Amino acid sequence: PWIAVESDSSDVTKRSDLHRMMDMTAEKLRLVGGSVEMVDVGMQALPNGSSIALPKVVTARFGEDPSKRTVCVYGHVDVQPAKKEDGWATDPYELTDIDGNLYGRGASDNKAPVLAWIHTVEVYKALNIDLPVNVKFIIEGMEETGSNGLDDMIVAQKDSFFSDVDYIIISDCVWLSRRPALTYGTRGNCYFFAEVEGPKKDLHSGVYGGTVMEPMTDLIGILDKLISPSGKILIPGVREAVAHLSDEEWKMYQDIEFDLESYKSEIGLSQLMYSNKVDLLAHRWRHPTVSIHGIEGAFSSAGTKTVIPAKVIAKFSIRQVPNMDPAVVEKQVTDYLHSVFAKRKSPNKLSITMVIGAKPWLADPKHPLYEAGKAAVKRVFAVEPDLIREGGTIPIARTFQDVTGKSIIMLPIGGFDDGLHSQNEKISRYNYMEGTKLFIAYLHEVSQIKKY
């Protein structure tokens, strides 16, 4: 039933579904014996000046034994948008089991991993075995749009909910290959809207074309100046801020099992930006990049409408890395695009807004949490895990680290080919089941950690 809920946090018309999803999450946690709270995190301001209630954050607690360690599991139950007509083979909101894979929007990102964690505590209860550690949960519904409201909640509950938490565990990422992995870094994300506004209404391109400077032409012109075809970011100051790749990191990347040919065939491309493993991994994990996601207001349906759109809004984002800072990136991008736009001498109006400013996160992979992770992976899968970073963003990871001062581990169970945010997202039954075993084993290993 979780997949059937269209808990798309980016679409305000789906907000009631998102509220229902949070209620279902709370109910599930209650059913397995948790002390559950639904925390009101306030309102979300919308671009049109109105506001809408944010989904409540669900917290839960299992066990309060002061002699045990306490872990806090973070996850999210909101999803990215999905429509069957995007090219899905099945209904994205109907869980479909094909050949041992469970398809549906949010299957891997992040509903199944959240359920696997809930099943973990349920298993201990069902077998009448005491949990080896106290377990807390914090499950949100706005991760896919930047975790709106959660930062403030963490600050507010730093000395209450988080006071007895020793470690934070996040399972909102995927393995790099078929080998299980432990993740010690994520990139951040600065998400921008660039709006170009021209005539007061859309125009017929035959009647007016050639007489006006078109907003869409202006917009495409400035977007083209963000990044070169070979991937060089053209915004002054951005590349200069990036932390240097150390010899130790280079060696770590070199030792990781990763096949470029399989990567190419997984995504259906004959050529990649880099042809050696270390460069490719470094540009996936610890270099910034610019991606252009879409243009609102542009004609995008089938057919041939000959319109000059009056107002267009580009959506693009910069995955940022240590030592970049979202506030600095915001200024660099805004100043640069305005200067590029000024050279066009267009009468149209440009405005740039940064709507997400999520920081990158980096942990020490030598921390005992990672040793515990290695032991748990070995126990369940009988292999050593890869130590990897993640190119995507968990907006709240850095806040957890900075505000609570607790150590974090990312313990993924999703497969490398799960298709997060894409068509036909899935999680395999194998990863779901073995992943649950991994979590069960991990709680035991964490209980064995000596004071750090």
Ligand SMILES: CC(C)C[C@H](NC(=O)CN)C(=O)O
């Ligand atoms: C800020 C982004 C929208 C966050 C998003 N996170 C995830 O996909 C994590 N599962 C991302 O695009 O990286």
